[in-house]
Amino acid sequence: MTSTTSFTAQDTAFVRDFQTMSAFGATANGGVDRQAASHPDGEQRHWLTGLLEARGLTVRFDRVGNQWGLYEAVPGAPYVVVGSHMDSQPTAGRYDGAYGVLAAAHAAFRLVERWNAPGAEAPKFNIAVVNWFNEEGSRFKPSMMGSSVYTGKLPLDTALATTDAAGISVQDALDDIACRGSFDGPEPAYCAEIHIEQGRSMEREGITIGLVSSNWAANKYEFVVHGEQAHTGSTIIADRRDALLGASMLVVAAREIANRFPGVLHTSVGQLNVYPNSPVVVPSRVNLLLDLRSADEAVLAQADALLHERIAEIETLANVSVEQHHSHSWPVTPYQPEGVELAAKVAADLRLSNKKVMTLAGHDSTNMKDIVPTVMLFVPSVDGISHNEHEYTKDEDIVAGLAMLTEVVNRLCNGALEV
């Protein structure tokens, strides 16, 4: 732990609140397990309600479970939306998403206090703290569900009807934790989000604030490999149509393709399910999720072509058929340059080291930037560790990030990006 001697009382309160929130769904290894609409997620959401209400914000849940903390300083004006998500992967770190929501809340507390000071000028826009529902997508697919519904990319009914592996729907899970409301969400004017980098580029260069200028492009595929059930003991190799062999070749192929584009292509298979998954049965079906990501769309197109060439070979080699069940992709898209420029000015004014970065992971702000000018900020991750219980960001960095976010939101509320 770093020294907190230079922290203000407000900074110390923020660090303390962050410790408190990390107790919801805490795991033995120092991480958290707060999958979307699980009980720990619900408990943490109701704790956040109390925190926001104690500071004069009005809390409402919208129809897909996004949690809003509203402060109307200018009656009728649209809102600067600031936040992230508090759900997590099954065994995850404490910072991913949660840091961004708490920083948004504390930024709002600081601004509300400023606006209420004697002689203060009123802002031009109101502020809405948001805790997006199901950013992670581990329990309910797709990820970024709450912000996708809010930005009109995913129909509400589709989201609510989505079921987890146990057959529980989003609607029932949200009702179970009492987090589904009738609100439609506020009218947005701008958006800001702060998040840990989840990579090591900022740490390596000693940078405190990342100014996110665009996201990597991604192709996500759901493949179903079809084989034929057979006895693992008695069936001769030539007769086998082993779906797991085909799927395994696909996992290996994904890595081989990444190795052809060192540093500029990330490939992964995170989820893979085998049927019937019995010790003595040659698997007849494997479902898997594969993704390709790159900052360079031309590289992504080449990787996609290589993957499909390889799939045709695998179908022959493993005597299986590979079905592409569902595919989803997004291009490299910039965050609004005027937002990046505003953030650069703020960082310079606050004397915080900074550089432009791309985000390799998806964020709710990736959705928001398609409807309003959006500022996305990063703080460093120690060793770049993420989606792991050992995820860590230093207290001095989360405190610096909060100061940065507060001032960005302050200027957005004051109309800095108005033309």
Next chain:
Amino acid sequence: MTSTTSFTAQDTAFVRDFQTMSAFGATANGGVDRQAASHPDGEQRHWLTGLLEARGLTVRFDRVGNQWGLYEAVPGAPYVVVGSHMDSQPTAGRYDGAYGVLAAAHAAFRLVERWNAPGAEAPKFNIAVVNWFNEEGSRFKPSMMGSSVYTGKLPLDTALATTDAAGISVQDALDDIACRGSFDGPEPAYCAEIHIEQGRSMEREGITIGLVSSNWAANKYEFVVHGEQAHTGSTIIADRRDALLGASMLVVAAREIANRFPGVLHTSVGQLNVYPNSPVVVPSRVNLLLDLRSADEAVLAQADALLHERIAEIETLANVSVEQHHSHSWPVTPYQPEGVELAAKVAADLRLSNKKVMTLAGHDSTNMKDIVPTVMLFVPSVDGISHNEHEYTKDEDIVAGLAMLTEVVNRLCNGALEV
């Protein structure tokens, strides 16, 4: 379907009973789903009780759920144990195991009728029809659980405490279907089992009866591949320790090793589980079951050495560690030659085409042959299909197999193998 015009009334009754039993746990595709101690398994067991009792056999369940149908023709004499298993893989064929139990029951019915005919001579041994518990091992590991307990290879308490994926113990599952008793099982003198071949060698050569002379040797391994959770989007490839990549390389390696010993080595991975199995998390752990089988123990030893060489390479290539959690193996062991010879004589007398075969799959008789002289018989499988809903054996073959089994058991009961 083949013509049944040459079937006796007894044969027709057997085929009809087989159709009836195939309805328990029937699947839409013509197969069955009767995992050990599931409700369909329980329903079928109680149906078998009725069938056996109606023909004068006494039914008892032993402490591990083996179901015994006893007929004591000679008070105090030991028993010829004849049977197989009625549990199945999750989506399985109708013949595997079930055929052998019903053939045992009908063989007993025919012999009991013969012994009760006026002027008939009493046999030297009694007959016990058995339905072994959990031969398949898909729900509860290990496979061949009931016969392993009966033959003293697996402690009763270990078996009863074994849990399925949902945490339900064998003891509770057996109690749930009312199939756990206090019987210890009869004293065995000999054993006989009939089963489908689950391969295509007999069908290809037009052989009706397989005389099983020995089993293939097998090595079964449980591997745990350890990596490190990371974000699939943001973590650079060089930093990844992807457990699924390592596991996939192991699956591919198993097949490559089989390809080096064409026709004489079977390798498989039937079960593989990924943790945390989330779309956006590099897997930190994969558990998988891998087996190597061969009729040639020298080949098996070479395959084992190649596998472990390959594992060391995979640990480096995928930046993972591979733990061998549990391993189980059995050598090539012969069925008693005098039993094979007896069966050959019976087949010749019945004018049934026959040949010696090895069994590639494990059977309960593999356990039984270690404690008493045991005769194992096969009937052909159409296209060698097994552990698959399309498993099929012609009516004329199941009826011929029943005649064969009846006469083998008759001679065993009459002391044909007594020295």
